[in-house]
Amino acid sequence: MLNNRTWLAFANRKRCRHTDAIHYLGFINWRMGRVRFSIGDIVYLFMSDERCVRFKMVVTAENCKREDQSFWVVTPHNEITYKLELLEEYEGTMLSEKELCKYGLKGGRSLEVPNCNNKELIGYIISIF
Structure with a gap:
């Protein structure tokens, strides 16, 4: 069993209205590819428009069809x-x-690219949430 990791990811408002999707759906979809999340990982979202971390998310499923497409700008x-x-x-x-x-x-x-290696930064974010 892998230990779950904690990530910091960048939510780009020019591509998707992540805040609206989270408030309406309670979730977002994140492309599988360069990043290797695992179910149970925690992902903090840095919002490009507000220039801050605003959301604490948990990875609950993989290999999903995209369900948040109506919130995309592109x-x-x-x-x-x-x-x-x-x-x-x-x-x-803070x-x-x-x-x-x-x-x-x-x-x-x-x-x-989402990052889980900056322990000082992630530790600080955890301490605030």
């Missing part, structure tokens, strides 16, 4: 996905980009 790829369900939403200011940079957030292109 045409989504029709591929198999993970299902990430909402656990908690954070509305404070998970802003400025605060996260103090704990190792690099920003820029480093956000493009």
